[in-house]
Amino acid sequence: MEQTPTVTPGRPRSFDEGRVLDAALELFWQQGYRGTSTRQLEVALGLSQSSLYNAFGSKHGLLAAALDRYEARLDAELLRPLEYSDQGLGAIDAFLDALAHWVTHDGRRGCMIINLMAEDGGASDAITQRTRAYRQRVRTALRGSLERAARLGETDEGSLDARAEMLFGLVLGLNIAARGGAARSEIDGLLAAAHHAVAGWQLAAG
Numbered sequence: 001m002e003q004t005p006t007v008t009p010g011r012p013r014s015f016d017e018g019r020v021l022d023a024a025l026e027l028f029w030q031q032g033y034r035g036t037s038t039r040q041l042e043v044a045l046g047l048s049q050s051s052l053y054n055a056f057g058s059k060h061g062l063l064a065a066a067l068d069r070y071e072a073r074l075d076a077e078l079l080r081p082l083e084y085s086d087q088g089l090g091a092i093d094a095f096l097d098a099l100a101h102w103v104t105h106d107g108r109r110g111c112m113i114i115n116l117m118a119e120d121g122g123a124s125d126a127i128t129q130r131t132r133a134y135r136q137r138v139r140t141a142l143r144g145s146l147e148r149a150a151r152l153g154e155t156d157e158g159s160l161d162a163r164a165e166m167l168f169g170l171v172l173g174l175n176i177a178a179r180g181g182a183a184r185s186e187i188d189g190l191l192a193a194a195h196h197a198v199a200g201w202q203l204a205a206g
Contacts, residue, residue: 015046015047015051015055017055018069020045020047020055021062021065021066021069022069023044023045024041024044024045024062024063024065024066025066025067025069025070025112026044027040027041027044028063028066028112029070029109029112029115030109032115032116032118032119033059033063033116033119033127034119038052038059041059041062060126063127064126067112067113067130070112070113071113071134074102074111074113077098077102078095078098078099078102079137079138079141081094081095081098082094082095082141082142082145083141083144085145085148086148087145087148087152088145088146088148088149088150088151088152088154088155089145089149089154089155089198089199089201089202091145091148092142092145092146092149092167092198093195093198095141095142095145096170096174096191096194096195096198097191099111099171099174100174100187100188100191103174103175103178103179103187104178104184104187109178109179109181110175110176110178110179111175113130113131113134114131114134114135114171114172114175115175115179116130116131117131117135135168138168138171139164139165139168142164142167142168142171143160143161143164146160146163146164146201147160149201153203154201154202154203155201155202155203156201156203163201166197167194167197167198170190170193170194170197173190174187174190174191174194177190
């Protein structure tokens with residue numbers, strides 16, 4: 001496990017931290033954490049290794065800061081609308097549409113946090129802990145939406161855990177397909193299957 005050294009106080013940073021973190025985020029997103037070298041970071045960010053380490057402590061510290069920035073966007077665009085919606089099945093449909101856009105828009109290749117699952121370094125690894133926490137949060141949000149749907153009379157109360165797990169599997173599938181460079185038609189097919197499953201849980205009106 002990489003140890004993060006203590007950052008020593010020094011001169012005020014002479015670079016735009018937001019720009020640097022955005023550039024690091026894009027590199028980690030496209031190439032993965034272990035697939036991104038310090039030299040590549042220096043070139044992409046326009047900073048020397050000493051400047052990077054002085055600012056963020058280590059390559060891992062830079063990843064953690066970039067992930068903080070990433071998760072703030074993920075919260076705003078995907079998770080909070082699902083968690084705090086007044087809708088049930090409609091919230092799930094909206095989440096699935098937003099997710100498909102998130103993992104494919106502007107050349108993206110899946111969700112960065114789920115992509116990092118492939119770099120699992122064991123139970124004590126910081127990346128592992130972060131991806132596990134995210135997966136649990138998505139599961140909880142999906143199940144919460146199903147519970148709302150049941151309370152609203154949209155669906156029955158049976159098999160909520162199984163349905164949440166199935167939806168989570170579809171979330172993983174969308175991400176893996178996007179990461180693997182699947183055609184948009186394939187992504188759309190997976191999305192249509194997910195919407196079809198949700199529609200099948202809708203109780204008949206009346």
